[in-house]
Amino acid sequence: MPAPLDCFAVLTISYNYFATNFPITITTNNPCHLWLRWSVTVPQKHINPIIVRGAPIGTYIDQCFVAFHDIEQSEPGDRWTHTFYSPAWPACQRRWFYFHGTVGGIVSPSASPIFTKHRPWTTTHYSDINTGATTCDATITNSPCWLLWPDFITSTGTGSYPTAATLSIMLYAHTTPDRWRGLRRSIMTFDLTDIPGTHKVLAAAFYLKLASKRDTHGDKPHIAVFAATPGAMNNIVPADLTNIGATPLTNQIGYDAFGAGPHNEFLFSIPGLAALKPGRLNAIAIRESKFDATGISPPWVSSKQMYFITYSVDAPSSTYRPYLKVAHAPLGV
């Protein structure tokens, strides 16, 4: 009989849909070194009776698992967290797999249950440049204005910039006490008609590259992705300033964490995924999420300014463009 530390159990399992090699990460209750054993052959289950004193009292299971391959975890030694890379896992292939391994170099008697996963398709979407094509992106602004905070965040737009090289969000205080003079939000539309309408979105992420940012009085603004319902998908106009939701669809990224290196990643939450509709044109927006979306006024200070400026689809370098990644699969697969 093994000691508890000779055994392991898989506690959690997660998938990175957006990496090219579809990594699987698990956590275990004890440090151990594991292998992922996978097969494309459906495991056959054999249910056998348990006979005690001549009487059947229940059933036990033999599980056939054939034509399998092993992938060793990427981390050396015994760990609590284990990552497995499957570079040869084609999209839309279903695999069955379980984990087995060693503890302290000795084969553990434990194994995980059999998991099954269908690797979804992953598609990347960009808005069209400028306006008039199928999709676009643009910043919408109400500036200059002279409004108290409640009127400021519900105000209508006075300008939009669908051909600008940047997208921005901004809150800008007036020199008059309690008055605000500049508001910016941005809308991006994407063509998801190449995803069949019968598919389900399993995961999605929006990527945005920072150009510059400012926080004059240490308010630490946040940025997040929201739903949007612009009047037209191929041209964003001032009236769309108020066609933006107030509930974040993704994680919020704080001022300090929103970096200038690679694109910043916004991962859609499970409820947020419902805002993305395969087979259609879709719109999302970026908005300041700590003050603007919540309606909570930051302390007024004359000429206070907080903003994030990011690159738009019209950026001079195509590698700076924002994009939307979607992992999807047919319903029921």
Add this chain to the structure above:
Amino acid sequence: MAILKALPSLAIISGYKGTLDFYYTMGIPVCRSWPRSPGSDRAVAVKEQWPVFTAAARLWPLLSEEVQDAYNAMASGSTLSGRDMASKMYINASKILPY
């Protein structure tokens, strides 16, 4: 344990419930005293097994929903629950899956 020529009638067997236990072993009818739990007065080898059973029994609430679902799927169609399957796989999975 006593070897019998044949098991008595069900009425007699029922009458001794709690006193005598009648059954077949290897096809031979036998009778023994009614089994009783020895409580904590167990052999050292038996006591050594307790920690792993305790650890296995405490695992279930720690598992994520997806992991629990995988155990439930494996146990479906048998008389085991997903939780039973998790305990078995933790203590010794070699009788269930290839090693």
